[in-house]
Amino acid sequence: xxRLVWCALVALLLCGCSTSQAAEPAGDPAxxxxxxxxxxxxFMLGDSYTAGIKSVPPEKTYAAETARRLGxxxxxxxxxxxxxMARGKIGKNxxxxxxxxxxxxxxxxxxxxxxxxxxxxxPDQVALAANRLLTEITVxxxxxxxxxxxxxxxxxxxxxxxxxxxxxxTTATTLKVPFIDPLAERWITGNVHKGxxxxxxxxxxxxxxxxxxxxxxxxDRLVTAxxxxxxxxxxxxxxxxxxxxxxxEAGAPAGRDDPKRP
Numbered sequence: 001x002x003r004l005v006w007c008a009l010v011a012l013l014l015c016g017c018s019t020s021q022a023a024e025p026a027g028d029p030a031x032x033x034x035x036x037x038x039x040x041x042x043f044m045l046g047d048s049y050t051a052g053i054k055s056v057p058p059e060k061t062y063a064a065e066t067a068r069r070l071g072x073x074x075x076x077x078x079x080x081x082x083x084x085m086a087r088g089k090i091g092k093n094x095x096x097x098x099x100x101x102x103x104x105x106x107x108x109x110x111x112x113x114x115x116x117x118x119x120x121x122x123p124d125q126v127a128l129a130a131n132r133l134l135t136e137i138t139v140x141x142x143x144x145x146x147x148x149x150x151x152x153x154x155x156x157x158x159x160x161x162x163x164x165x166x167x168x169x170t171t172a173t174t175l176k177v178p179f180i181d182p183l184a185e186r187w188i189t190g191n192v193h194k195g196x197x198x199x200x201x202x203x204x205x206x207x208x209x210x211x212x213x214x215x216x217x218x219x220d221r222l223v224t225a226x227x228x229x230x231x232x233x234x235x236x237x238x239x240x241x242x243x244x245x246x247x248x249e250a251g252a253p254a255g256r257d258d259p260k261r262p
Contacts, residue, residue, distance in 0.1 A: 040234050042072045043102050045094060046114035048080035049152045049218075053209055060212060063112075065219035070232050075108070077101040078115075084129040084168075086118035095133045107141040110234035116151035116164045123167035130171045138175070143237035147226070148172045149180045152218070154208040155191045155199040157183050178240075180225045187221045188214075 044050055044063040052058040058076045067074035078097055081088025092100070094115060102111070113134065119126045130148070137146055150165045151157070157165075165183050172179035182188070190197015192207055202214030210218055226232045230240035 038235055040072045040109040043075045043077060043108045043111040045098060046078040047082050047118055048209060050114050051076060051078040051080060053080055056209060060215060062215040062218035062222060065216055066222050069219060069223055081118055083115045083119035084126050085121045098133060103140060107144050107236060109236050110145035110231065111137060112147045112149060114149035116168055119164055123163045126164050127167035127171045130168055134175055134177055145231060145234045147178045147231060150182060152182045153188060154203045155188055155197060178229050187218060
């Protein structure tokens with residue numbers, strides 16, 4: 001082969017290699033970026049413990065404090081004096097408030113329904129109302145995690161509160177919904193007026209509502225309970241994470257329902 005032709009062929013091959021390398025994309029910068037952390041969207045529906053009162057606005061309740069600690073985007077719904085049946089001064093129960101404040105929104109990763117304190121009705125009727133509400137939620141948002149929190153109390157609960165709690169726990173079991181039980185776990189104990197238990201530190205003089213420190217403490221207990229169930233970082237359609245042994249042990253119910261027991 002003539003030298004001139006050979007040199008031309010070599011030059012062409014080198015040019016082709018150079019062009020091929022230059023044509024390779026450097027990579028999509030977006031694909032190289034680390035995946036964005038999922039920020040859970042959580043709705044919390046409840047009575048004055050959750051939604052707040054005049055002296056404790058929603059952003060200072062245990063619900064808001066829980067969201068801050070776990071990094072949630074939270075929507076706090078509900079109203080003082082309400083319950084699964086109780087309508088309070090606003091004239092609406094939890095089902096009404098759910099329809100008005102939450103149902104029209106896009107599906108959240110999780111909804112926490114907390115109540116029963118104001119439901120001075122036969123426990124079986126309270127349970128039926130809770131069943132209807134939770135069923136409506138799961139039908140509307142089938143991939144959303146649902147958690148039921150039983151009644152909270154400003155100290156040792158009366159027998160009627162335990163009966164309502166038992167009815168709600170049975171409802172949660174029937175619907176296979178995680179149930180968190182502040183009364184069995186004795187989140188608040190004693191009596192603020194008698195200066196007994198932790199109520200003297202965590203409950204306002206009204207004997208019912210938590211102080212600022214009390215809301216932070218209740219948030220501590222709720223965070224522990226959610227971690228024990230693998231629901232501290234929920235995601236739509238993704239099963240609850242398996243909790244670590246220490247969280248599972250810490251979130252186990254104390255099993256002491258008798259307010260007279262220590």
